[in-house]
Amino acid sequence: MRRSRALPPPRVVIEGVSPEVDGGRFPVKRVAGEAVRVEASIFTEGHDRISAVLRHRRGEGEDWTEVAMQERPNDRFEAVFRVGPPGGHEYTLEAWVDRFGSWAGGLAKKVQAGVDVSSELIEGSELVAAASRRADEAGAHSDSTWLAARAQELGDDAKEAPARALLALGPELLAAMARHPDRGESAALGRVLRVQVESERARTGAWYEFFPRSCAPKPGAHGTFRDCEARLEYVAGMGFDVVYLPPIHPIGRSHRKGRNNATTAGEGDPGSPWAIGSDEGGHKAVDPRLGSLADFDRLVARARALGIEIALDLAFQCSPDHPYVEKHPEWFRRRPDGSIQYAENPPKKYQDIYPLDFEGPRWRELWDELASVVFFWIEHGITIFRVDNPHTKPFAFWEWMIREVRARHPEVVFLSEAFTRPSIMKYLAKAGFSQSYTYFTWRNTSQEIATYFQELGHPPVSEYMRGNLFTNTPDILPEFLQTGRRSAYQIRATLAATLSSSWGVYGPVFELCVSESLPGKEEYLDSEKYEIRSWNLDDPWSLQGYLRRLNQIRSENPALTEGGGAEFYPADNREIVAYGRRSADGEDTVVVVVNLDPYHPHSGWITLPLGELGIDPERPFQVHDLLGGARFLWHGPRNFVSLDPESAPAHVFRLRRRVRTEHDFDYFL
Numbered sequence: 260m261r262r263s264r265a266l267p268p269p270r271v272v273i274e275g276v277s278p279e280v281d282g283g284r285f286p287v288k289r290v291a292g293e294a295v296r297v298e299a300s301i302f303t304e305g306h307d308r309i310s311a312v313l314r315h316r317r318g319e320g321e322d323w324t325e326v327a328m329q330e331r332p333n334d335r336f337e338a339v340f341r342v343g344p345p346g347g348h349e350y351t352l353e354a355w356v357d358r359f360g361s362w363a364g365g366l367a368k369k370v371q372a373g374v375d376v377s378s379e380l381i382e383g384s385e386l387v388a389a390a391s392r393r394a395d396e397a398g399a400h401s402d403s404t405w406l407a408a409r410a411q412e413l414g415d416d417a418k419e420a421p422a423r424a425l426l427a428l429g430p431e432l433l434a435a436m437a438r439h440p441d442r443g444e445s446a447a448l449g450r451v452l453r454v455q456v457e458s459e460r461a462r463t464g465a466w467y468e469f470f471p472r473s474c475a476p477k478p479g480a481h482g483t484f485r486d487c488e489a490r491l492e493y494v495a496g497m498g499f500d501v502v503y504l505p506p507i508h509p510i511g512r513s514h515r516k517g518r519n520n521a522t523t524a525g526e527g528d529p530g531s532p533w534a535i536g537s538d539e540g541g542h543k544a545v546d547p548r549l550g551s552l553a554d555f556d557r558l559v560a561r562a563r564a565l566g567i568e569i570a571l572d573l574a575f576q577c578s579p580d581h582p583y584v585e586k587h588p589e590w591f592r593r594r595p596d597g598s599i600q601y602a603e604n605p606p607k608k609y610q611d612i613y614p615l616d617f618e619g620p621r622w623r624e625l626w627d628e629l630a631s632v633v634f635f636w637i638e639h640g641i642t643i644f645r646v647d648n649p650h651t652k653p654f655a656f657w658e659w660m661i662r663e664v665r666a667r668h669p670e671v672v673f674l675s676e677a678f679t680r681p682s683i684m685k686y687l688a689k690a691g692f693s694q695s696y697t698y699f700t701w702r703n704t705s706q707e708i709a710t711y712f713q714e715l716g717h718p719p720v721s722e723y724m725r726g727n728l729f730t731n732t733p734d735i736l737p738e739f740l741q742t743g744r745r746s747a748y749q750i751r752a753t754l755a756a757t758l759s760s761s762w763g764v765y766g767p768v769f770e771l772c773v774s775e776s777l778p779g780k781e782e783y784l785d786s787e788k789y790e791i792r793s794w795n796l797d798d799p800w801s802l803q804g805y806l807r808r809l810n811q812i813r814s815e816n817p818a819l820t821e822g823g824g825a826e827f828y829p830a831d832n833r834e835i836v837a838y839g840r841r842s843a844d845g846e847d848t849v850v851v852v853v854n855l856d857p858y859h860p861h862s863g864w865i866t867l868p869l870g871e872l873g874i875d876p877e878r879p880f881q882v883h884d885l886l887g888g889a890r891f892l893w894h895g896p897r898n899f900v901s902l903d904p905e906s907a908p909a910h911v912f913r914l915r916r917r918v919r920t921e922h923d924f925d926y927f928l
Contacts, residue, residue, distance in 0.1 A: 716824015
């Protein structure tokens with residue numbers, strides 16, 4: 260708002276706003292219908308009272324909606340609004356000295372002290388008369404008339420001062436004055452903050468990754484999209500709702516990698532799906548060995564019928580045979596000898612992959628083409644993209660591309676696959692990625708887990724970064740899982756499924772507990788990245804039932820899919836980690852206790868903050884283990900747990916409060 264030169268500078272200070280990411284440079288994130296609680300420190304000199312409003316709207320050009328902010332201790336004000344459907348939302352703050360409220364507060368003190376308030380009532384009459392004029396200008400004529408009458412009564416010295424003071428302090432007048440405040444000297448925050456509103460899948464999901472070419476019913480045969488349809492039913496049966504497919508495009512032949520990343524491919528070796536492009540097409544084509552685009556469309560439709568969404572890998576890189584190499588040589592960086600530089604991550608070399616030059620002389624054409632790749636697959640029903648190595652491309656490119664996509668398709672979800680430095684992971688999240696891979700894969704001790712997820716699950720990081728916890732990936736077989744012990748896989752699955760609202764597994768190698776690694780490395784031996792594998796999904800060793808139960812627990816408990824970050828509880832055994840999550844409405848509470856040692860039983864005492872959980876510490880309460888089915892009656896905040904990894908490496912407890920009714924019997928909530 261423009262300020263008249265006749266008015267002095269505003270007296271009110273607004274600072275310490277939350278949520279706010281980098282001073283408003285980036286938006287905070289929510290999903291459709293979710294609440295945004297805004298807080299700020301708002302104050303002025305002296306003892307005048309302050310009024311403040313939170314202003315929000317769906318997007319630029321829309322009308323503002325105002326919500327009165329409530330004052331809290333230590334000059335903090337807060338208000339809440341809910342966002343609408345996916346897209347942009349904005350908010351800002353405005354505050355002013357509440358002259359009538361300040362006057363009324365002083366009047367009340369003087370009346371209580373028995374001081375003559377005749378002069379104060381004349382002052383109050385003028386304040387109310389001014390509000391009457393503001394109401395009239397705003398078209399609130401009934402309020403204007405009513406306030407004008409009250410102003411006359413307050414200034415009528417023919418009436419007793421105590422009666423007029425009683426009128427001045429009455430709730431009806433206070434409410435009417437609050438509707439028409441004097442905001443002529445208000446202070447504005449000075450910036451508009453943004454909310455990126457996304458679809459529910461941006462917050463919550465259970466992901467399952469598999470290679471389409473390994474889906475053929477006949478061992479060694481190349482799978483097709485038609486074969487994948489049967490695999491979809493298997494995945495849906497375990498309760499996963501996102502199927503992530505590695506690149507499905509034609510694979511180059513030049514410098515094709517062989518088994519275990521051998522530099523020379525053998526006869527029949529299919530190559531790495533990430534070496535994208537051949538004379539059969541590039542990023543807008545499918546490998547003909549998988550089928551046709553029509554077959555892919557059918558797969559997407561079948562997935563949706565099963566309640567599954569297909570996520571595609573978005574790998575912006577090319578094989579030497581990609582059509583881009585011949586048609587757009589300017590999109591690639593060259594060595595001094597004129598050859599194109601292949602990808603490297605020393606000591607690894609990827610001779611079968613050419614990186615794109617995002618800063619070359621024709622960068623604009625390249626960026627436009629890559630955005631068109633995303634739009635192409637959106638037209639084929641894809642709204643979720645797992646982005647390969649985004650940290651090796653310019654941040655500015657991702658900000659631009661994600662903004663362009665969301666302007667037309669705000670429902671699209673982008674998952675950042677970036678195992679890199681913390682600052683880069685966080686910046687990619689700020690730049691627009693809906694979800695991020697995390698360091699969960701290498702957080703194994705109770706202290707490591709608690710420290711890391713306290714950071715991820717709470718502001719400021721939780722306002723812009725959502726972790727998707729993958730237990731393993733085609734690139735990473737964590738050392739913890741290389742033992743091959745079933746209990747190790749159960750431990751990591753339980754942690755991933757309960758520490759975050761989104762989690763994933765690279766299967767079926769995960770449910771079959773595949774653990775053979777390259778010597779001294781966290782990489783799979785005979786990796787599916789370089790060869791076709793065949794899996795016995797009916798193996799009795801499979802964790803299929805365990806994964807199904809975890810996803811069922813998640814679907815039945817909003818605390819694990821809609822709630823905030825985990826709160827960690829003291830345990831007197833460092834091999835045991837205990838934490839809880841609560842739903843947004845506080846009605847659903849889940850407490851998870853995990854034995855982190857896959858070899859040995861462990862027991863100990865855990866301490867719960869019963870008051871914070873809404874449980875009377877003086878009364879017993881029931882905990883129901885949703886994994887094993889057992890029920891325990893606990894007393895007080897400190898209780899004993901014992902976990903044997905061979906039989907039950909974890910408890911996932913639902914808490915139930917014991918309530919005594921007026922009829923003098925107990926029941927559980």
